Amino acid sequence: MYQRVITVLVVAMAAGCVSSRIEQSREAATGMTADEAMVILGRASYNDHQTEESFTDCIAKILGKGPTPIRVIPDQEFKDNLYPWFEPRTAPTSADELGRLFAQPGVQDRIDEANVRYLAWIDGDTVTVDSGGSMSCTISTFGGGCFGMSYWEQDASYEASIWDLRNLTAAGQISADANGTSYLAGLILPIPILARPGNAACKGLANQLREFVIGD
C-alpha cells in the first residue's frame, strides 16, 4: 500500500504541468498504402536556430509503432541516397521547388526505389523563456542538504510541413505548441517536478501526423 502511494507521489512530482495545442491545415487529400514510406527531416539553418535531432527521432519512433505503424526511412539514409540535394543549404525550401529537384538525374528513381510517399519537414525548437528562484546546497561533516526553489519555463513550438512526393505538392501543415514550467524544490533533498513540453509536442505532432497522412 505504502509502495503504491509513494509511486503515485513520485510520478505526480516528476511530471509537471504542460499545456499543449495542435493545429492542422490541409491543402490536399492524403492517404498511403502499407508499402509506402515517409521521411521526417529537421530544418537546419546557419543562425542560432535548428530543429533538435532528438525531436525528429522522437516523431519517427512514434510513427513506426502503434496499431497503424508507418514505414519511416531514417533521415541519414535518405540524405545519403539523395546527396547533395537535401543538405541544409541545398534542400528545397518549398514544395514548388520539387519539380525542379525531381528533374535532376536519378532523383525520381531513388525516391521511387525507396517508395517514399510523404516528406515531413519539421521546423522549430524548444527554448527556455523564463527562469528564476534560487537554491543552495551545502555539505559539511554534520551532513548536508539543499534549500530553496528554482523554476524554469520552456516553450516548445514546432511546425510540420508535409509534402506529397508522388504528386509533388504540399499536402498541409501541422503545428504543435506546448508550454510548461519545471521546478526544483530543495527540502534537504532536491525534489524535481519536471514538465517536458518538447516531449508533449512530439507526441501530439506525431499522432496528428499519422492521422493526417493515413487520410480520412
Place this chain on the structure above:
Amino acid sequence: MSHLKYRTHLVAMVMVVILAGCTTNVIVEGTVPTPLVAKIPATIGVYFSDEFKTFEYKEVMRESGTWKINLGKQNLSFFQNLLSSMFNGVEEVPEPPFQSGEMQHLDGVIVPRIVKYGFLTPSISGLKFYSASIQYQILLYDRSGDIIGDWNIVGYGKSESGAFGADDALGEATLLAIRDGGARIAIEMSQQPQIATWLQNISSAGVE
C-alpha cells in the same frame, strides 16, 4: 600581501598547466555518399597534397584546453568519391608543374586545398551548438600546367552540444561542413564561369 599574490599566481599557473594538458582529440568519421549529379563530360587528373590527405587542426583555448581535429582521412575519401562521381574519368597525378606532354591524355587537373578550418564551441558562441567551417580552394590546371580556374568555397556544419560529447559533437559538425562544401562543389562547379569556359573549350575541341 606578497605571499597572497604569489599563491594566486601559483594557482593560475597550475590551472593553465592542467588545461593545457587536457587535450580533446576529434576524429572525423562518417558516411561517404555518392553525389547524384550529371557527370561532367571530361577526364581529369587530381592531385591530393600530403597536407590535404592528413589535414589536422590544432588550437589551444584558455577555457577548454587543446583541441586536435583530425579530418584528413574523411576529407580525402569524401573528395575521391565526390570527384569520381562528378567526372567521366578521374586519375591521381603528381604535383604540378607537369612535364611537357605528361597530361595530354587529360582534359585538365584539379587540385583541392584546405585554406582554412575553424570551429566554435557553445561557450564561445553562446549557442547550443558546436559549429565548424572549412574553406576549400579548387585550382584547375590545363594540360600544360597553367592555372585556368581558381574557386573558393566554404562549407559549414553544426551539431547539438547536448546530443554528444564535445569531441563527437565537433566531429559531427566538421563532417557536416565537409558534406556542405562537397554539396556546393557537386552542384555549382559546372556553373563557375572559368569552369564553364573550360568545358566549352573541351567540347569544341572534341567536335573539331
